[in-house]
Amino acid sequence: MQTATLNTNKAFDVHSVRKDFPILNREVKGHRLIYFDNAATSQKPQSVIDALVHYYTQYNANVHRGIHSLAEEATAAFEATRDAVKHFINAAAREEIIYTRGTTESINLVAYSWGRQHLAQGDEVIVSGMEHHSDIVPWQIVCEEKGAQLKVIPVNEQGELELEEYRKLLSSRTKLVAVNHVSNALGTVNPIQEIIQLAHAQGALVLIDGAQSAMHLDVDVQALDCDFLAFSAHKMLGPTGMGILYGKKHLLESMPVFMGGGEMIKEVTFEKTTYNELPYKFEAGTPNIADAIAFKPAIEYINTIGKENIRKQEDLLLQHATQRLKEIEGLRIIGDNDHKVSVVSFVIDGVHPQDVGILLDNKGIAVRTGHHCVEPLMQRFCIPGTIRASFAFYNTVEEIDLMVEALQKAVKILR
Known part of the structure; x- marks a missing residue:
């Protein structure tokens, strides 16, 4: 059976890791899949399959x-x-x-x-x-x-x-x-x-x-x-x-x-x-x-990958996503604090989360929209739901930039 391409004695290389996940090679609606719904379920390496x-x-x-x-x-x-x-x-x-x-x-x-x-x-x-x-x-x-x-x-x-x-x-x-x-x-x-x-x-x-x-x-x-x-x-x-x-x-x-x-x-x-x-x-x-x-x-x-390598990559993705998302006018991160794993949940003024999710999917970008099975928490923030992007160690900074670009276009369409 195939095993992970890296171990904790080697520098983490996200592009080598991605080769272990066959689904990351597929296209969705003519675009390379960008999978940012990892909090719902993660993708599977070839060894598991x-x-x-x-x-x-x-x-x-x-x-x-x-x-x-x-x-x-x-x-x-x-x-x-x-x-x-x-x-x-x-x-x-x-x-x-x-x-x-x-x-x-x-x-x-x-x-x-x-x-x-x-x-x-x-x-x-x-x-x-x-x-x-x-x-x-x-x-x-x-x-x-x-x-x-x-x-x-x-x-x-x-x-x-x-x-x-x-x-x-x-x-x-x-x-x-x-x-x-x-x-x-x-x-x-x-x-x-x-x-x-x-x-x-x-x-x-x-x-x-x-x-x-x-x-x-x-x-x-x-x-x-x-x-x-x-x-x-x-x-x-x-x-x-x-x-x-x-x-x-x-x-x-x-x-x-x-x-x-x-x-x-x-x-x-x-x-x-x-x-x-x-x-x-x-x-x-x-x-x-x-x-x-x-x-x-x-x-x-x-x-084999190592929790430390996983955390470092996901922290990098979280920080980059948080910074880039704040560039979008009217976007508000829900749960903007310093003690987080690689999840960014946000709303955009005047835009329904589901509409954003549909437009992102048209670009091959998978995010989660809705109340995420935490309706009381959504009620606490007086919102019907959020757009949630959740990252795994096999995701890249470049994918986040493509999501931000797609979000900016979506906001122009929906407003």
């Missing part, structure tokens, strides 16, 4: 249940990814790595298993004002069922959490704080270490939505001391339909099962069922085998 094809053509079989060679090969590859994830986030044990379909399912698993078990009348759950809907709705549902209350950390004009207000929200009634590490809509990096420490001082657990941080930041669950971490493979070069829930082992062991079926059981009779050990207790049914296997080369690719 090869892993999917290799599984289906060489050892397609169910895992854990067969003694034949294909089943054993599939099981070994499937479980090797779990070990890779464990090392990637520095979990204490492989049993703490639960496979899910994505960040959304991971959060729902905690809400419906831990939440229904531990929340009671008068308890409180704290979320932030910049949460994705998938970190709001599950907690609303469980809080309504249990008579608990949902509290919200406010967001300031710069798109940052108001930590003093967070301190005031915390109390002995707080049972869990669920907050994203990085805002998908603004790119803001939240002070997660301090958030966790303050919550733990009140005896509350912390769930981190790491969907936007796992690719860009160093995430060490033991150093952070978070209780749960949820993230998705498809936002970090891996396949769709594959997610991870990390949980401290003692918490996962104490939680009731999430779904019933095959694999999550030890023994079934009509009188009683006994459940499997971790991590399989939470992995009912035939899993997403191919995508789990193909997640490992994605992690290996990131490790």
Whole structure:
């Protein structure tokens, strides 16, 4: 299988890296694709694509249940990814790595298993004002069922959490704080270490939505001391339909099962069922085998390029984009602060974001427009949505300049 063309001992060369991503060679509407929708999903290197094809053509079989060679090969590859994830986030044990379909399912698993078990009348759950809907709705549902209350950390004009207000929200009634590490809509990096420490001082657990941080930041669950971490493979070069829930082992062991079926059981009779050990207790049914296997080369690719190289390239792109976008009259960046990953979310006076998105697409430029599944955050800024350009390490400064040129033309047309 093809591996990354670079390693951390070599200087980063974005043009060499781009050769590993076949989709970047395609054209859209007569223009070379410029892909600036990486916060929604990242593109895949050839090594990930090869892993999917290799599984289906060489050892397609169910895992854990067969003694034949294909089943054993599939099981070994499937479980090797779990070990890779464990090392990637520095979990204490492989049993703490639960496979899910994505960040959304991971959060729902905690809400419906831990939440229904531990929340009671008068308890409180704290979320932030910049949460994705998938970190709001599950907690609303469980809080309504249990008579608990949902509290919200406010967001300031710069798109940052108001930590003093967070301190005031915390109390002995707080049972869990669920907050994203990085805002998908603004790119803001939240002070997660301090958030966790303050919550733990009140005896509350912390769930981190790491969907936007796992690719860009160093995430060490033991150093952070978070209780749960949820993230998705498809936002970090891996396949769709594959997610991870990390949980401290003692918490996962104490939680009731999430779904019933095959694999999550030890023994079934009509009188009683006994459940499997971790991590399989939470992995009912035939899993997403191919995508789990193909997640490992994605992690290996990131490790080969190196998080430091990724950050340097993406910081360069963020700074250049921020500077160039501010040249456009009437353009306002939402969440213009110094603690960000490579996301720029903006509005333009008198222009609807969707119209801009359509005109950019006509030039082969893919951005995201709308509320980005954070409607409460959009309401906080009194806007219907934004234009969001999100960059990956395989993007270039030249692509940003082409986007700015296209934006300037679009504004002239739409005004």
